Amino acid sequence: MLTGKQKRFLRKKAHSLKPVFQIGKAGVTDNLIKQTADALEARELIKINILQNSMEDKHSAAETLAAEADASVVQIIGNTIILYKESSENKTIELPS
Template sequence: MLTSKQRSILRSMGNELEPILIVGKGGITANTIEQLDQALSARELVKGRVLPHTEWDTRETASELAEATGADVVQVIGRNILFYRPPETGRSPRIDLSGEG
């Protein structure tokens, strides 16, 4: 669970990111989950987007993807979603959430 300070740090970092995960008409598929899982393993912080003119609710999509990948939903704005997952045990974090640097 992220603190409000950690969320703030991640939100500011997420402003600069381009969405690399796209949820379209097909919705959440095994491939979508796998893509997000791999991206989180490599980057820790990933921005996604639910395309307009789809029947998918952005908040529901965010919570389903987060649950499937073990990630936290940092922020949902419009159709954009920001996900964070800390590195696996034994890996050093790429993102410093201490707020000291």
């Protein structure tokens, strides 16, 4: 579980990132979950954009992706989800305590 200080730090780092994935009308699929987990292992911090034609609720989509990829939801703002997971091999982000 991330603390408030850690979430602020991650939001600041994620500000300049571009969305890596988009959730469309197909919603959260198994393929999207696998790709999200792989991207989190490589990058640790990613943005995911939810398109207008998606029937998926942004909060349920964020919770599903976070649970399946074993990640933490940093923020849901507008139609953008920010996820963080500490990488086991490519650790680059040092969280404040």
